[in-house]
Amino acid sequence: MNKVRGFAVSILIVIIAFLVSAITAGILADLAGVWKKPFIGSSAAFFVVLTGYVTAPTHKQIASIIWLIVGAVSAWILAGNSYYPEDYAQAYQPTLIPMLATYLSGLIALLICMIWHKKYNKK
Secondary structure (H helix, E strand, O other), X not given: OHHHHHHHHXXXXXXXXXXXXXXXXXXXXXXXXXXXXXXXXXXXXHHHHHHHHHHOOOOHHHHHHXXXXXXXXXXXXXXXXXXXXXXXXXXXXXXOHHHHHHHHHHHHHHHHHHHHHHHHOOO
């Protein structure tokens, strides 16, 4: 029962980390005057995978992989069709940049989790 409670708390923390990281990245990108969508997606993906790994009570590697998959599917649904913003040369043309930034960031976070796990959990 403790593991179930631990994973329930982990899920709640990951959702909070997603919201905080996405909102913060959006605010910071807006303040910097850059295109928000790639920064929001990549920040959210990175922190979801990392937080999922850190907060999982057991099976941390599997948890981070599951969060990467859940995040990738969610990003596909949430991002929908992405277009360059109006102040770019290719304004309003479709692009995969936000999706690729999100996926790459999630993969980098997963790689960090795997290296971290290998380094600190030697038997």
